[in-house]
Amino acid sequence: xxAPALAPATDRGRLLLVLALAAAVTAFTATVPLLRDWxxxxxxxxxxxxxxxxxxxxxxxxxPGTSYGFTxxxxxxxxxxxMSLLGLRAAxxxxxxxxxxxxxxxMRLLTxxxxxxxxxxxxxxxxxxxxxxxxxxxxxxFGQVNLLLLALVLTDAxxxxxxxxxxxxxxxxxxxxxxxxxxxxxxxxxxxxxxxxAAVATLVAVAATGFAAVVAPGASRFYWTVAMWDTSRxxxxxxxxxxxxxxxxxxxxETDRAVWAAAVLVTLxxxxxRARRAVAAGDWAAAFALTGLTACLVSxxxxxxxxxxxxxxxxxxVRAGHPRIAGALYAVLCTSVVWLWFDDASGIxxxxxxxxxxxxxxxxxxxxxxxxxxxTEPNLARxxxxxxxxxxxAAAMMAPVVAQPGPSSSGVTAAAAATASGPxxxxxxxxxxxxxxxxxxxxxNPQSSSSRASS
Numbered sequence: 031x032x033a034p035a036l037a038p039a040t041d042r043g044r045l046l047l048v049l050a051l052a053a054a055v056t057a058f059t060a061t062v063p064l065l066r067d068w069x070x071x072x073x074x075x076x077x078x079x080x081x082x083x084x085x086x087x088x089x090x091x092x093x094p095g096t097s098y099g100f101t102x103x104x105x106x107x108x109x110x111x112x113m114s115l116l117g118l119r120a121a122x123x124x125x126x127x128x129x130x131x132x133x134x135x136x137m138r139l140l141t142x143x144x145x146x147x148x149x150x151x152x153x154x155x156x157x158x159x160x161x162x163x164x165x166x167x168x169x170x171x172f173g174q175v176n177l178l179l180l181a182l183v184l185t186d187a188x189x190x191x192x193x194x195x196x197x198x199x200x201x202x203x204x205x206x207x208x209x210x211x212x213x214x215x216x217x218x219x220x221x222x223x224x225x226x227x228a229a230v231a232t233l234v235a236v237a238a239t240g241f242a243a244v245v246a247p248g249a250s251r252f253y254w255t256v257a258m259w260d261t262s263r264x265x266x267x268x269x270x271x272x273x274x275x276x277x278x279x280x281x282x283x284e285t286d287r288a289v290w291a292a293a294v295l296v297t298l299x300x301x302x303x304r305a306r307r308a309v310a311a312g313d314w315a316a317a318f319a320l321t322g323l324t325a326c327l328v329s330x331x332x333x334x335x336x337x338x339x340x341x342x343x344x345x346x347x348v349r350a351g352h353p354r355i356a357g358a359l360y361a362v363l364c365t366s367v368v369w370l371w372f373d374d375a376s377g378i379x380x381x382x383x384x385x386x387x388x389x390x391x392x393x394x395x396x397x398x399x400x401x402x403x404x405x406t407e408p409n410l411a412r413x414x415x416x417x418x419x420x421x422x423x424a425a426a427m428m429a430p431v432v433a434q435p436g437p438s439s440s441g442v443t444a445a446a447a448a449t450a451s452g453p454x455x456x457x458x459x460x461x462x463x464x465x466x467x468x469x470x471x472x473x474x475n476p477q478s479s480s481s482r483a484s485s
Contacts, residue, residue: 041151048154055161068122069093071173073100075113075121081249082114088249089257101257101264104242104250105207106175125173132177133160139184140345162364168335176338179205180322183215184342187318190227199227203234207242210258211336214325218317221302222309264331270372273387274332281375281384294328300395308400316400319343323395327388337363337387343394350399359390 038044073093077100080086088107092099100107113121137156160166169176182201189198199219205212213235219228243250257263265272268280275293284290301324308317322339326332340363347356371384382389 044151048151048158051155051158055158059161059167066168066171068125068171068173071122071125072118073098074107074110074173075116075118078107078110078114081107081246082111087252088246089252099263102209103207103239103258104246104253105238106209107249108242108245109208122173126170129170129173129177132181133166135181136177136184136341139181139188140342159360163341163360164363164366165335165337165340168333169338172335174335175208176335179209179212180338180341183212183322184318186215186227186231187314187342190224191314195224195227198224199230200234203231204238206231206235207238211325211329214328215318215321218305218309218321221305222317265333267331268375270368270375270384271333272331273326273334273337273368273385273391274329275327275388276330277332278385278388282381290330297324297327297395304395304398304400311400313401315342315349316346316398319346320395320398323391323398326391327395334368334387337391340391340394343398346398350401352399359394362390363387 038047073091076093077088077091080091081088088104089100113124116124137160165176168174182205184201186198186201189195202212202215202219206216216228216231216235219225219231239250266280267276269277270281272280275297276290279285279290279293301320305317305320308314308320319342322342326336326339329336344356344360347353347359368384368386371380374380375384
């Protein structure tokens with residue numbers, strides 16, 4: 031196997047390069063994005079512990095010194111009940127292991143068997159690239175559940191793509207019961223006219239929600255009648271971490287809900303057309319990627335760590351032959367650039383810069399390529415050449431791979447993670463300006479769930 035000119039030719043050289051990159055990534059994550067101190071996981075643990083051991087109300091709990099508490103549907107708390115058996119440090123350790131496991135599942139589902147072609151070197155480069163991705167950094171640092179939900183949803187995508195639709199819908203239903211945003215994937219199944227799978231997902235979500243209502247009737251009643259509609263429990267809509275359509279409008283000072291509703295309807299219309307075309311083409315990977323993008327846009331609050339739902343889009347871009355575009359967009363999402371407008375998002379620069387991640391999401395929704403898959407397409411998953419070149423350190427972290435098509439549909443997925451450069455000049459910030467720094471008081475600037483609440 032001939033290595034690219036820019037890649038080290040020996041294992042010793044590759045090891046030195048990986049160690050150098052790992053050191054650079056460690057320095058970057060230790061100085062630019064301050065650790066979030068597992069704040070959201072502390073919310074989960076504190077709420078469940080108070081509920082189980084101290085007779086407190088699930089939605090009455092507040093992290094000491096803050097006004098932030100549990101904001102997920104009751105089934106999420108029921109699923110987290112084992113956490114009440116653990117101390118906080120043990121819960122953090124388990125949370126990290128679960129997130130690592132979920133990330134491994136996500137990358138395996140996105141890359142197929144491509145990772146085997148690059149061995150330890152390619153996986154090490156990919157790990158460095160993933161460690162820089164801000165939504166992933168925040169998901170791990172907060173102890174969030176985004177990766178677990180993404181793994182559930184992508185498992186259903188894999189089942190549909192490989193003709194194992196008998197079990198499809200369960201993952202989507204569970205994810206929707208834990209958090210409302212993944213419910214849009216039930217809409218995808220309806221758009222695709224996969225009635226059985228949509229029914230399974232709906233029944234699983236309803237059954238899980240009903241089970242939670244039996245276990246915690248009071249908490250369920252409060253959530254569905256009060257907490258669900260109170261966005262102030264989560265954080266300010268205009269907070270710079272809110273990279274949704276609502277976040278753009280809030281930072282512009284537009285508070286008319288009708289304007290936001292119109293923007294959501296237009297976005298959903300674009301999604302429905304594009305997702306339907308993707309399904310008709312047999313491209314389930316693109317259909318699920320488009321749905322993840324849309325969910326981030328139409329949700330009233332989409333904190334930066336929610337943008338792990340963009341990972342499938344990068345895989346689609348690489349698969350479609352656009353690794354440089356995928357790498358460039360991925361690199362922007364590694365820079366924490368939106369926080370430059372943390373204090374002031376006014377003016378043209380504020381409008382463009384503070385919403386950078388939303389512009390990327392919108393652009394991907396409109397432009398993400400959909401591949402027309404032919405029924406005669408060879409099974410490249412089994413015939414992938416073992417002589418593929420090693421990955422370039424400045425290009426995409428993983429090469430595209432075609433997944434095995436199934437009888438009912440065929441899908442092609444690829445990993446899309448690019449080696450991202452460090453932040454631009456002026457991105458380093460002190461703890462006092464860090465939106466999630468544990469030293470920042472809660473009262474003057476209510477934080478998003480990215481920093482102070484589970485969302």
